[in-house]
Amino acid sequence: MNKKTSQKKIQRDFEKLLRELKQKDAFIHYQREHETGPIHLGYLKTAIDTDKLEKYIMPRLQEYMYQNLNELKDHIPFTKTELTDDADQIPDKLVKSFVFIYMANVSPSYLLIPLPLDEKRQVSVPEVEFSVVGPKEAFVEDIDTNLNLVRKRLAIPELNVKKLRVGTITKTDVAVVSIAGIADEDNVKTAVQRIKDVDIDQVVDSSFIQQTIADNKNSPFPQLLDTERPDRIASILVEGKVAIFVNGSPHVLLGPTTLIEFFSAFEDYFLNWLTASSFRLIRLIAVFFSILITPLYVAVLTHHFEIVPQTMLTTLVNSRMQVPFPPIIEALVLEFAIELLREAGARLPTKIGQTIGIVGGIVIGTAAVEAGITSNVLLILVALAALGSFTTPVYKMSNTIRLIRFPLIIVASVYGLIGLAISIAYIMVHLLRLTSLGRPFFAPIFPFRFADFKDALIRLPFSMQNKRPFQVRPSKVKRPVANENDKLRDSR
Amino acid sequence: MISLDDKVSGLMVLFLISASQLGVGVLGFQSIINKYAGHDAWISVMIAGIAVSGVIWLMYQMLKNDEKGDIVAIHEFTYGKWLGNFLTTLFAIYLLLMAIVVLRTYIEIIQVWIFPHLKVWAFLLLLIPLFYYTISDQFRTVVGVCFLGVVYPAILNLALFFSVQYADIDNILPILDHTITELLQSSSLAVLDFMGFSALLVFYPFIREAGKSQKYAHYGNLYTTLVYTAVCLISYLYYNQSELDSVIWASLGLWKIIEMPFLERFEYFGIATLFFMILPNVVLYMWAATRTVTRTFGFDHKKVALVLLGILFITSAIFTGREGVNLLNDSASRIGLVFLFIYIPVLFVINFICRKVRKNVS
Numbered sequence: 094m095n096k097k098t099s100q101k102k103i104q105r106d107f108e109k110l111l112r113e114l115k116q117k118d119a120f121i122h123y124q125r126e127h128e129t130g131p132i133h134l135g136y137l138k139t140a141i142d143t144d145k146l147e148k149y150i151m152p153r154l155q156e157y158m159y160q161n162l163n164e165l166k167d168h169i170p171f172t173k174t175e176l177t178d179d180a181d182q183i184p185d186k187l188v189k190s191f192v193f194i195y196m197a198n199v200s201p202s203y204l205l206i207p208l209p210l211d212e213k214r215q216v217s218v219p220e221v222e223f224s225v226v227g228p229k230e231a232f233v234e235d236i237d238t239n240l241n242l243v244r245k246r247l248a249i250p251e252l253n254v255k256k257l258r259v260g261t262i263t264k265t266d267v268a269v270v271s272i273a274g275i276a277d278e279d280n281v282k283t284a285v286q287r288i289k290d291v292d293i294d295q296v297v298d299s300s301f302i303q304q305t306i307a308d309n310k311n312s313p314f315p316q317l318l319d320t321e322r323p324d325r326i327a328s329i330l331v332e333g334k335v336a337i338f339v340n341g342s343p344h345v346l347l348g349p350t351t352l353i354e355f356f357s358a359f360e361d362y363f364l365n366w367l368t369a370s371s372f373r374l375i376r377l378i379a380v381f382f383s384i385l386i387t388p389l390y391v392a393v394l395t396h397h398f399e400i401v402p403q404t405m406l407t408t409l410v411n412s413r414m415q416v417p418f419p420p421i422i423e424a425l426v427l428e429f430a431i432e433l434l435r436e437a438g439a440r441l442p443t444k445i446g447q448t449i450g451i452v453g454g455i456v457i458g459t460a461a462v463e464a465g466i467t468s469n470v471l472l473i474l475v476a477l478a479a480l481g482s483f484t485t486p487v488y489k490m491s492n493t494i495r496l497i498r499f500p501l502i503i504v505a506s507v508y509g510l511i512g513l514a515i516s517i518a519y520i521m522v523h524l525l526r527l528t529s530l531g532r533p534f535f536a537p538i539f540p541f542r543f544a545d546f547k548d549a550l551i552r553l554p555f556s557m558q559n560k561r562p563f564q565v566r567p568s569k570v571k572r573p574v575a576n577e578n579d580k581l582r583d584s585r
Numbered sequence: 586m587i588s589l590d591d592k593v594s595g596l597m598v599l600f601l602i603s604a605s606q607l608g609v610g611v612l613g614f615q616s617i618i619n620k621y622a623g624h625d626a627w628i629s630v631m632i633a634g635i636a637v638s639g640v641i642w643l644m645y646q647m648l649k650n651d652e653k654g655d656i657v658a659i660h661e662f663t664y665g666k667w668l669g670n671f672l673t674t675l676f677a678i679y680l681l682l683m684a685i686v687v688l689r690t691y692i693e694i695i696q697v698w699i700f701p702h703l704k705v706w707a708f709l710l711l712l713i714p715l716f717y718y719t720i721s722d723q724f725r726t727v728v729g730v731c732f733l734g735v736v737y738p739a740i741l742n743l744a745l746f747f748s749v750q751y752a753d754i755d756n757i758l759p760i761l762d763h764t765i766t767e768l769l770q771s772s773s774l775a776v777l778d779f780m781g782f783s784a785l786l787v788f789y790p791f792i793r794e795a796g797k798s799q800k801y802a803h804y805g806n807l808y809t810t811l812v813y814t815a816v817c818l819i820s821y822l823y824y825n826q827s828e829l830d831s832v833i834w835a836s837l838g839l840w841k842i843i844e845m846p847f848l849e850r851f852e853y854f855g856i857a858t859l860f861f862m863i864l865p866n867v868v869l870y871m872w873a874a875t876r877t878v879t880r881t882f883g884f885d886h887k888k889v890a891l892v893l894l895g896i897l898f899i900t901s902a903i904f905t906g907r908e909g910v911n912l913l914n915d916s917a918s919r920i921g922l923v924f925l926f927i928y929i930p931v932l933f934v935i936n937f938i939c940r941k942v943r944k945n946v947s
Contacts (some may be wrong), residue, residue, distance in 0.1 A: 242656035319851050399849070400849055401849065402849045403848065509700070510853055510854065511856070511860065512711070514858065515711055515715065518715060518730075518864055521733060522729075523718075525730065526722055538733075539732050
């Protein structure tokens with residue numbers, strides 16, 4: 094008796110559900126007679142893989158003998174199928190790429206089969222962090238593919254993957270990955286805790302996580318490294334750091350990081366250490382040059398032209414003779430023009446962007462000098478400074494470098510070299526205060542860790558990289574060196 | 586009380602001591618200390634260095650005996666609450682005065698050498714937020730500034746060797762041409778340039794395994810002594826004594842002769858770089874003053890920092906002109922001398938007796 098009433102209720106609920114679902118455009122519904130009564134099948138057209146449905150579900154529905162859904166379930170070659178009596182959860186499941194099969198007069202009366210549409214980009218060549226030598230794989234948007242790309246390189250049981258859900262609406266999958274026994278537990282805990290504390294409705298890309306878990310959210314400096322190279326992630330995990338994967342993002346975050354790590358390209362590890370160290374030094378010099386050269390020009394030409402030697406002063410004066418503006422206006426105009434070109438190039442499709450860059454750069458540059466709006470010395474300096482900022486391997490950091498130049502230019506025009514020193518001190522103190530996942534960001538310069546310099550300003554040979562960076566407080570400090578026998582003979 | 590995160594390693598004491606000692610003094614002390622010992626005054630610098638090492642030793646002997654180990658605790662232990670707090674307040678005022686002196690002297694150098702029409706208050710508006718930004722957070726930041734404030738300006742030391750090519754050895758011969766008394770009199774003047782290290786009495790509890798850090802404090806003092814002696818010696822080789830009488834900032838004169846293909850007038854660059862030596866001085870004094878007041882009266886660290894920086898701003902803006910700055914410098918150095926070489930030994934003795942007596946009582 095009781096069973097019968099509940100069956101009736103289920104039938105009523107189902108009819109109500111069907112009426113509601115039929116309002117939707119994408120809802121597809123089949124009905125078929127069976128020996129036990131009518132069988133209904135329904136799904137949302139755009140949410141599922143119809144090929145699989147035709148190939149695996151439909152034939153079985155007709156061919157096999159079954160008395161209830163439990164028997165049918167055994168014939169269906171998919172995992173994660175579900176049985177239920179509850180009609181309320183059906184709409185939700187449909188959206189999440191499930192197909193439902195309803196069978197009247199039996200319990201459980203719904204069978205839910207997941208048939209997600211696997212649409213993802215092929216693994217391709219890294220574009221942002223391209224390297225001539227070394228692996229040519231880059232992450233894609235799918236988190237499982239990304240995790241697999243790293244697992245392939247680190248096929249060890251110690252690889253810890255902790256999955257979380259972030260975003261009140263998007264419910265995005267986030268994975269915190271580390272190697273047990275090497276990474277510091279505190280770092281992993283900090284990362285997991287901060288991600289859990291994130292209160293945001295949507296997580297579309299890893300940069301959302303990057304910004305919400307940053308130690309100082311008002312800093313222009315990114316406090317977590319992001320990379321699109323699985324080889325880099327694997328290598329840095331071995332160093333004892335923590336990686337954060339976000340579904341839907343081809344960029345994976347890394348922490349705790351340091352300022353200097355942002356200026357190391359992963360290609361540095363593929364070249365021999367002398368070449369790699371020289372290139373890294375060039376990159377660091379380029380950064381200093383890029384930040385300081387325009388402010389220096391403004392400071393010197395506004396306040397202290399006596400520090401320029403006579404021969405050089407002639408060149409400077411000649412180039413500035415026609416210019417009607419003070420150096421500050423001149424510099425700001427040119428810097429603005431360069432930023433304009435960069436922004437236009439970034440917004441436009443690649444081919445048009447390149448054209449704009451060439452036309453804009455050459456035509457506007459030459460014309461500006463000929464018209465006497467700017468001096469050609471400054472034009473050279475500003476162009477070189479822009480070039481210098483592009484040598485930074487991490488895009489977000491190179492943006493920061495271009496940005497912090499502007500306050501420096503302004504202060505330099507007011508207080509000259511002293512003003513420049515003061516603004517550098519501001520940046521210095523800011524960097525001293527910054528932390529990444531609670532670890533000092535300015536290491537190994539301060540706190541001073543001599544041992545960590547082996548992979549900071551320069552990269553020493555692998556045989557000398559026998560300790561993990563102290564910055565991440567690794568649980569296991571020692572690491573095997575490249576080749577014990579070659580230790581004295583050094584790298585190739 | 587002080588979290589382990591905020592403590593720094595013993596090695597940092599070296600940089601804290603050096604950073605607090607090296608400052609504006611290095612620009613012009615040569616023509617002040619030769620008043621008694623003449624061309625032998627560079628020996629007086631070394632004597633002063635040794636004397637300062639003695640004071641550091643005394644301080645460590647007192648600090649080691651107390652768990653909290655800073656001047657607030659020592660004063661309270663020795664004199665009881667009321668008198669102790671009163672003396673601590675005086676100490677905080679002394680630190681504040683030192684900060685004002687350093688800052689004001691640096692601004693004066695800028696006024697004389699680079700910007701004669703510099704508006705002091707406007708310039709301070711740029712500086713005060715920087716000081717606040719440094720001292721309002723963890724002590725770590727202050728230490729970082731001190732560390733970089735020693736390492737980075739160290740390149741200026743190399744610049745001094747440019748002038749060696751014009752050195753005349755006759756300028757310092759014959760060596761030891763003055764009496765011991767004269768040398769010691771000059772030393773008492775040279776000591777003024779070593780004075781900043783009294784902040785040690787405040788930051789001691791922030792050092793990991795503080796008891797073992799004493800050697801680093803002496804190394805720091807040694808580095809300072811070496812720098813001062815080298816600067817002094819090179820200046821005396823370059824200038825003769827009558828020339829020195831007519832220059833105020835002898836070191837700037839040494840920089841002036843440096844010429845590079847892209848840089849004439851090195852002293853402009855030097856004065857700008859000197860900012861990185863001045864900054865640790867000021868922030869360390871200001872941090873120490875803030876910390877002392879906070880410890881004594883239990884106010885909020887950030888609010889105290891704001892108030893003290895406000896005082897720094899007003900006083901630095903008021904004292905103008907060479908006379909005002911000289912007045913500041915003279916009074917600060919007299920107070921400093923009394924504090925380090927009279928008050929600290931006296932405090933040491935009283936503290937020692939107190940400890941013995943209370944030990945016997947208990």
